[in-house]
Amino acid sequence: MSHVLVLNSGSSSIKYQLLDMAQGTPVASGIVERIGEGRSSLTHKVPAADPGGETRRYERTEPYADHEAGLKAVLDAFAAAGPDLDAIRPAAVGHRVVHGGDRFGGAVLVDDGVESAIEELAPLAPLHNPANLAGIRGARKAFPNVPQVAVFDTAFHQTLPPAAYTYAVPEEWRTGHKVRRYGFHGTSHAYVSRRAAAILGQDPADTNVIVLHLGNGASATAIESGRSVETSMGLTPLEGLVMGTRSGDVDPSLPAYLARNAGMSAAEVDTALNKRSGVLALAGANDMREVWRMVDEGHEGARLAVDVYCHRLRKYIGAYYAVLGSVDALVFTAGVGENDERVRAGAVAGLERLGLRIDPAKNDGLVRGTEQVISPEGAEVPVMVIPTDEELEIAVQSLELLGR
Numbered sequence: 001m002s003h004v005l006v007l008n009s010g011s012s013s014i015k016y017q018l019l020d021m022a023q024g025t026p027v028a029s030g031i032v033e034r035i036g037e038g039r040s041s042l043t044h045k046v047p048a049a050d051p052g053g054e055t056r057r058y059e060r061t062e063p064y065a066d067h068e069a070g071l072k073a074v075l076d077a078f079a080a081a082g083p084d085l086d087a088i089r090p091a092a093v094g095h096r097v098v099h100g101g102d103r104f105g106g107a108v109l110v111d112d113g114v115e116s117a118i119e120e121l122a123p124l125a126p127l128h129n130p131a132n133l134a135g136i137r138g139a140r141k142a143f144p145n146v147p148q149v150a151v152f153d154t155a156f157h158q159t160l161p162p163a164a165y166t167y168a169v170p171e172e173w174r175t176g177h178k179v180r181r182y183g184f185h186g187t188s189h190a191y192v193s194r195r196a197a198a199i200l201g202q203d204p205a206d207t208n209v210i211v212l213h214l215g216n217g218a219s220a221t222a223i224e225s226g227r228s229v230e231t232s233m234g235l236t237p238l239e240g241l242v243m244g245t246r247s248g249d250v251d252p253s254l255p256a257y258l259a260r261n262a263g264m265s266a267a268e269v270d271t272a273l274n275k276r277s278g279v280l281a282l283a284g285a286n287d288m289r290e291v292w293r294m295v296d297e298g299h300e301g302a303r304l305a306v307d308v309y310c311h312r313l314r315k316y317i318g319a320y321y322a323v324l325g326s327v328d329a330l331v332f333t334a335g336v337g338e339n340d341e342r343v344r345a346g347a348v349a350g351l352e353r354l355g356l357r358i359d360p361a362k363n364d365g366l367v368r369g370t371e372q373v374i375s376p377e378g379a380e381v382p383v384m385v386i387p388t389d390e391e392l393e394i395a396v397q398s399l400e401l402l403g404r
């Protein structure tokens with residue numbers, strides 16, 4: 001029986017899951033928070049073996065200076081609260097890495113060369129890659145005898161054709177500064193599109209899917225014959241759909257316009273487009289549950305926010321329909337996609353001529369956390385809700401790489 005430990009290392013946090021790959025379910029999970037901030041904490045959870053049982057929790061608050069210290073604390077948590085890692089002997093540690101540039105089109109075994117490459121790609125993901133690398137370095141010390149695998153958010157989109165990934169910008173930007181569309185959320189898009197093919201009873205290689213990953217960050221991907229051929233996030237995760245706090249598409253002249261007319265620097269505009277825009281800027285809240293409460297109370301900004309959000313979704317569905325020519329399924333996933341029936345209804349409203357329809361009873365009566373088809377029986381294009389599972393996908397890709 002194989003187990004994989006999956007790590008998602010942020011700048012001051014490490015999220016982890018130990019997955020039992022015979023079942024595809026976590027046997028432990030946890031988070032180390034506020035690393036390097038003096039009062040770090042660790043929460044470790046062990047789900048009950050039997051359905052009715054209680055989850056065991058183990059908590060610690062003590063300073064962890066860096067990711068290496070945080071991972072030592074994770075080892076201590078396993079030793080104290082189980083399961084016994086020495087007995088389980090994980091087959092791999094799988095790391096989420098945000099940016100693989102055009103170097104990595106799939107998962108790779110981590111060695112010093114891969115570490116250097118992740119470091120060299122840091123200008124493309126300055127907040128994420130250094131943190132991911134700190135987690136990898138810590139884990140190589142904490143688990144010296146376990147193969148470490150890097151799974152990149154960008155890798156699934158490396159199949160985009162040049163016509164889709166090329167920006168029409170000067171040559172020296174494209175070659176000297178690696179300016180192109182990379183795309184993100186690839187692990188989620190890969191997982192969900194494969195599940196969609198399974199639900200249809202088709203080979204992924206014969207299946208065209210549009211996936212809408214709608215979380216706090218959001219992206220759409222057109223998947224042709226199992227391969228990503230177009231995606232809405234670009235050089236950075238700012239482009240494309242309207243998100244919780246990110247604008248998505250705007251006129252590229254906006255930074256220059258604001259520099260001339262509002263005296264703002266490029267960095268100030270960038271921060272505002274990433275952190276103070278999107279649904280938050282229009283509604284004053286970025287959690288869709290709160291936004292819908294405001295809509296129901298008659299808040300005009302919130303109404304505008306959901307209208308803009310759903311309009312952008314419809315625009316992308318139409319565009320990706322044109323990219324694919326024929327579509328076997330439209331899939332919603334992530335926090336908003338899995339839970340927000342009103343967004344799902346709004347995203348396909350008026351697209352009946354494309355064969356896209358939602359059955360209101362199925363859409364509203366969805367059992368959370370389950371895979372469901374929400375289009376009417378016999379619909380031309382099945383519309384589905386598929387809960388994403390990036391940890392499982394990282395674990396699967398890690399084992400595949402190791403030939404297990």
Ligand code: AMP
Binds near residue numbers: 214335340
């Ligand atoms: P994620 O990034 O995938 O974890 O998604 C987080 C977002 O999902 C939150 O910011 C909410 O906007 C949204 N979300 C979570 N639960 C619900 C829900 N029940 N209804 C609507 N939106 C939800």
